Amino acid sequence: MFRRNATTIRVVFKGRKYISGSPLNTTHIIYRRYHPPTQLQYLAWKNTRSPITMQLSRRLHTSPVLSGEEIVSAPTFPDSVSSGDVKFNKKEGDAVAMDEVIMEIETDKTALPVMCPGHGVLTKFFVKQGQAVKSGQKLFSVNVTGVAPAKAAAPAAAPAAPAPAAAAPAAAARPAAAAPRATAPPAVVKSKAAKAKPPALGALRIADPTKAISGTRTEHPVPMNKMRKRIAERLKNAQNTTAMLTTFNECDMSKLMAFRKEHLKTFTQKYGVKLSFMSPFIKAAANALMDQPVVNAVIVDEDIVYRDYVDISVAVATPRGLVVPILRNVDSMDYPKIELAVNELAKKARDGQLSPADMQGGTFTLSNGGVFGSLLSMPIINLPQSAILGMHAIIQRPVAVSGKIEIRPMMYLALTYDHRLIDGREAVLFLRKIKSGVEDPTSILAGI
Incomplete structure (x- = not known):
């Protein structure tokens, strides 16, 4: 109308x-x-x-x-997500603003923010803190007034101390004498019965048990959040389902480090992001997957499903847990596109803004424990994939080069694969393909 x-x-x-x-x-x-x-x-x-x-x-x-009650419901979850646990950011009676995050719905993949529909007052929650909710379920209501909440006023300044009475000129010229130190009255000796008892151990104020150990010798059960539960289930499922085997190799990072140093400034100025070590590894992995399609495949029931695309998952550590956002069609991407995509996904992961679609799928995973100083590890396969590459710390080590001992920056590589599908020959050739691509980054640019 x-x-x-x-x-x-x-x-x-x-x-x-x-x-x-x-x-x-x-x-x-x-x-x-x-x-x-x-x-x-x-x-x-x-x-x-x-x-x-x-x-x-x-x-x-x-x-x-606008005016009147506005009821907000849970969004439609993707097929892979059945429910999520709510976490309140506001309480009933709070003044709220348009697009302000009222609560978050924590799924097994990410946390979905739920926004306020307009300026007003949060009147009622229809769910409890930590409750599991489904798509379309009522969450809260807002009395929308259209008036933005007033900003908190700055705290009033403390009143100035009254000025002392005017002193004699001679007294004013002299520096003020130090105030006499207060003397405590003599302690009153009380009977032993009157002495205060030490506080009970359980009554002591304890810091957040997830952040520090306070030494009180008590235990504090903390419920696992939905994401941690899902991570635990998936890791154990991978162990129970696949025949995991890990093969190792080492990689000389000298040429890649020189390549990065030479082009870092120009690359950063042109694309607005730094050239990291991840993009050469991701591109090398994509080339190796094209060379060994069986590593890109997966067993589904009694079939081997070969996937005609390369989507690489990159493991990112967040305060909520490990997430693996996905780069799509990496086989058609160059270094700049990979770096821009990785930076965007990493920022979304840190800010808790990854959507379930950002983490759904993937044909291969890269996990870089080297950023935390890991020397060597055996990563666990990220189902429904068949292999995962573990990157590790770059360490200066003595190595034999043309019959001589030289100090080179070396990295251990670990490839964990499903031995039901991938034979040792394919796994070793795949890892060597990654090694050669990283040790000579120009070969990737040349399409070799």
Whole structure:
């Protein structure tokens, strides 16, 4: 329904009024729609004779006149996610602002923020802290007033101490004498029965048991969050399902380090991100997967499924746990595209903004324990994949080069694979292909 006068158009949509600041043809409707928990979206509707351009959308500023209760429900989860646990960021009665995060829904893959639909007051939660919720379940209600909450006032300055009475000129010229030190009164000796008992061990104030050990010799059960439970299930499932075997090799990082040092400044200036060691390893792994398709395959029931694409998962450690966002179609990407994609996914992982789609799928995984100083490890396969590469710390070690002992920057590589599908020959050839690509990074650029 439309109401129009000389200066404004009012659009009433589902009982809400939206006012534009300039007259428009009535065939054009632009309105602001709330769609929790995603960010506020602007939708433009048009007829076939009068398309609305982006310039027009930017020129029209809509300000909603809203009132009444607004109920927010859980978003639609992807097929791989059945439920999530809620974590409150606000409490009932709080003044809230539009697009403010009211709660987070922690799934086994990521945490989904749930936004406030408008300025107002949070009136009621329909779920409890930590409760598992499903898609479409009611979460909370907001009394939308359209008035932004006032910012907290700065604390009032402490009143100044009263100025002392004017002293004699001679006294004012002398430096102030130090105040006499207070003397404690003599202690009163009490009977042994009157002496205070030491506090009970359980009554002592204990720091966060997940951050530090306070030495109280007590135990503090902390429920596992949904992500940690899922990680535990997947790791144990991989051990129970696959026949895991690990093969090792070592990699001379001299040429790659020289290559990075030579091109780092130009690369950073051109693309806005630093050239790291991850992109050569990711690209080398993609080339090796193209060379050994069986490593890119997976066993499903009684079939071997060969995948005609290369999607590489990169393990990222976050405060919530280990996540593995995915780079799609790495076989068609070069170093700059890989670095930009890795940086974007890493930032989303640190900020807790990864979506389930960012972590769904993948044909191969890279895990870089070297950033934490790991010298050697045997990584566990990330199902439903068949292999995982473990990268480790770069250590200066003596190695034999052309019959002489030289100090070279060396890294151990570990490839864990499903021996039901991948034979030792394919695994060793695959790892050697990665090794050669990293030791001579120009060969990857040349497509060798």
